[in-house]
Amino acid sequence: MEKETKIGIIGLGTMGNAILERILEKRIFKSQNVFINDKDKKKEKKISERYKIRPSKLNELLAQADFIILAIKPRDFLSLNREISFPKDKIVISIMAGVKIDSLKKTLKVKKIVRAMPNLMVKIGRGVIVWKEQGLDFNEIKIVRRIFNALGIEIRVKDESLIDQATLISGCGPGYLYFFEDLLLKSFVRLGFSRNFTLKLLLNAFLGAILFQKENNYKLEDLLKMVATKGGITEKFLETLKENKINKIFEQAAQNAYERNKKIII
Ligand SMILES: NC(=O)c1ccc[n+]([C@@H]2O[C@H](COP(=O)([O-])OP(=O)(O)OC[C@H]3O[C@@H](n4cnc5c(N)ncnc54)[C@H](OP(=O)(O)O)[C@@H]3O)[C@@H](O)[C@H]2O)c1
Incomplete structure (x- = not known):
């Protein structure tokens, strides 16, 4: 048919x-x-x-x-x-x-x-x-x-409002990820790392991380604990973000995107 x-x-x-x-x-x-x-x-x-x-x-x-x-x-x-x-x-x-x-x-x-x-x-x-x-x-x-x-x-x-939520989450999601990847890339290149080498590693680390999460169905906090061990390098990186109020920045970004999304609804 x-x-x-x-x-x-x-x-x-x-x-x-x-x-x-x-x-x-x-x-x-x-x-x-x-x-x-x-x-x-x-x-x-x-x-x-x-x-x-x-x-x-x-x-x-x-x-x-x-x-x-x-x-x-x-x-x-x-x-x-x-x-x-x-x-x-x-x-x-x-x-x-x-x-x-x-x-x-x-x-x-x-x-x-x-x-x-x-x-x-x-x-x-x-x-x-x-x-x-x-x-x-x-x-x-x-x-x-x-x-x-x-x-x-x-x-x-x-519920149709879930489609508007999806716009913010999965519609825009790839854009959020690419932006963070770019931020990380630029930060490591600034330290003198090779751009191609960094990009290749970032891409494969993210790909593996997402597949690992999906296959094992772990909770996000448990995954974080597995990687960000106490006193370690990942923890230091994340601590710096938190000290600089990354959580607040995210809340604000989500709020602003939400308002923009609401405005375009016809
Ligand atoms: N991009 C994304 O990641 C994404 C994700 C989810 C949903 N969407 C939705 O998907 C839709 C398309 O997005 P897009 O990124 O593909 O946009 P796009 O790249 O701008 O493509 C839209 C195309 O439609 C053409 N067009 C405009 N009016 C037309 C008409 N009356 N008859 C025939 N063709 C016409 C445009 O021509 P001109 O360039 O000459 O105007 C353009 O080539 C949007 O409504 C967006 O909300 C996009």
């Missing part, structure tokens, strides 16, 4: 492109059943050539596809509706941060909606996708799950 189902992706930026790549790689849909469109025609052409998929005009995509992934920025969403109208029977999968199911329904005038919050790791099939649907039947939900399973771990929720 999935073989005959058609999918369209509107917006081929970082996320739309990543989702397209996985869907094709995992053969969730035949390539002739995949329709793509981006406002940026240069980008559209490049992606179309890379994946050998003919780009479609928005109206064609909307007419052909059963499932339509909206991978555009929330600010572009409001103007999108002035350009085109969505056929009522289509299933819209929105990955836009902060755009609620009610707003999607009201603006697009469709009855079947999936609101999802993925993260960039969908590109390698290791994403986290928190989602909620409205109006889909059993088979349609099954297809949504197949799409999301190709992208990573899917977590279906009943």
Whole structure:
């Protein structure tokens, strides 16, 4: 059945492109059943050539596809509706941060909606996708799950506010990690360590640390105790952060990001 189902992706930026790549790689849909469109025609052409998929005009995509992934920025969403109208029977999968199911329904005038919050790791099939649907039947939900399973771990929720929480945690999470990695890298390079050597070690230490935590299901405080032994080097590093009120900085950063997230909700 999935073989005959058609999918369209509107917006081929970082996320739309990543989702397209996985869907094709995992053969969730035949390539002739995949329709793509981006406002940026240069980008559209490049992606179309890379994946050998003919780009479609928005109206064609909307007419052909059963499932339509909206991978555009929330600010572009409001103007999108002035350009085109969505056929009522289509299933819209929105990955836009902060755009609620009610707003999607009201603006697009469709009855079947999936609101999802993925993260960039969908590109390698290791994403986290928190989602909620409205109006889909059993088979349609099954297809949504197949799409999301190709992208990573899917977590279906009943409470829509959990999707906004996911934006802050898993949507932005990779960005937090990269920032800390960069801070550590710069601090060690300042001590005269080689950049490449440090980066290679940091990357593999973090990767191993996360896998170790996941496989053993240890509590965070126990993991910390295992590494930060009394009077040791890790402890010294962490003590310095605490003395400089790292906890307060984190609380403030989380609060500010939370407020920003609340502001963008429409
Ligand atoms: N990036 C992340 O890590 C991440 C994670 C989770 C969720 N999201 C959500 O995913 C969505 C896409 O994010 P992104 O980072 O992929 O953004 P992006 O890189 O800016 O990609 C969006 C693409 O959509 C195009 N576009 C805008 N309006 C359009 C229209 N009316 N029709 C067709 N194409 C249109 C844009 O073209 P122009 O560049 O010409 O405007 C751009 O190429 C956002 O809503 C974001 O909240 C992102």
